Amino acid sequence: MKHLAVASVLVVIVTLLVILLLTSTNLLPGLASEEGAFVDQMFRAQIYVIAFIFSLIVVLVLYSVVVFRQKPGDEGEGQYITGNTALEIGWTLVPLVIVIIFATWGALHLAEVTAGEEGELVVEVTGFQFGWRFDYPDAGVSSDELWLPLNRQVLFRITSRDVIHSFWVPEFRLKQDAVPGRWTELRVKPTETGDYRLRCAELCGYAHAAMISRVVVVEPAAFEAWLQGMSVAQPTGDDTSPAGRGAMMVQDNGCTSCHSVDGTTLVGPSWQGVFGSERQLEDGSTVTADEEYLRRAILDPGSQVVAGFPNIMPAAYNFLPEEDITAMVEYIKTLSR
Structure with missing residues (x-):
């Protein structure tokens, strides 16, 4: 005892x-x-x-080990125990x-x-290698950043464009898989304003660690103001020019998750002022960012990686028709005017 x-x-x-x-x-x-x-x-x-x-x-x-260890000079056999049924x-x-x-x-x-709540905000989330796209169907807005109102329940309808991803904001504590060809659901009510990060919690490829998007929780009034501002700035499809179509293609394919259009450095180089500029590549060579360069950067990104940026962009856009690639190039050109 x-x-x-x-x-x-x-x-x-x-x-x-x-x-x-x-x-x-x-x-x-x-x-x-x-x-x-x-x-x-x-x-x-x-x-x-x-x-x-x-x-x-x-x-x-x-x-x-300490108390019942063999004592010096004790050469006897230890007690043999066959088992203890109660234990x-x-x-x-x-x-x-x-x-x-x-x-x-x-x-x-x-x-x-x-459980759902009346008046919940619906956000459709699409994961792809290696980024996220967020659609607000009630407002007709798409974004590569997730903005949410404080103290309002949000219904996330989540899917994937390619492989299985997983929607995870650590501060929300909940996680839901994004599965190609089907919609999964997750409900969250944010309770603290702040700037958070959405991460993919399912190994999805070589750039899995870079699959991060910004999550911003703001007061309801600020959210409505952001939503209205995004609605005004959103490409509507009314612009049928090649550049206008290109803006829609960029939005639909989530390109701005990695490439900013305002000079901000993200995972990939910014598109602001890129057309016509000299680009130094990781092998030390320099090229002019002409139309051919932009086209090759979309279709075969690993062939000309800009110095200072990781080679993580997937060669996953060969499915796009030639006219869509041309439209995207025309849109990128407008960012240098």
Whole structure:
């Protein structure tokens, strides 16, 4: 009984120390959604259980190694134990009960997390190698940045253009796969204004780590102002010129997820002022960004990588008709005038 009492005290002490360590190291980013509150609650409960199980195993093993080690001069055989039925049943049933409790707890809250609300904002999300496109169907707006209003539930309808991706904003705590050929759904109510990052949480290719988009949560009035501004600036298709069609193609293919049109440096080089300029390539050579250069940059991007930028753009646009490529080139040319 003496050994059991000492070991029990040590287990309690180590458990408290492990819990203190894990809860003070900011394992999760700041919470920014209503649905994430339950996720954090379950996460903390699991930390408590894990800390106890870890301490129980480690303390008993180390205690046994130290206290029951072979003493100097002791040449006798150790006691042979064939088994302990009670212990074996215990360490089988206890984990089973723990798993059932957490599974039941999660299932009971699943309906709350997925329930819709009247007046929710619908955002259609399309993932592709290696970026995101966001469509607001009620407003007729498309963007490569995800803007959301504070304290309003958002229904994300998520799909993919090529391979499986996964929609994940760490501060929202929820994740949903983007699957080619089908729509999946995720509901989130943002509760904190701020600037966040959407990441792909499913390995989707060599530039998976670069598949990041900006997420902005603002007050409802600011969101409506942004939506109105985007609606005015949105290519409508009324411009039937090659450059006008090119603007639509750029929007539809999510090009501005990696290439800005205002000089801002993103994953890839900005298109502002690119036409007619001299471009230094990663092999040290210099080329003039003429129409042929722009066309080749779309169809075979790996053949002329601009110095200072990673070679991550997929050669995935060969499916586009020649007239669409020409239209995109004409649009890029307008950014240099």
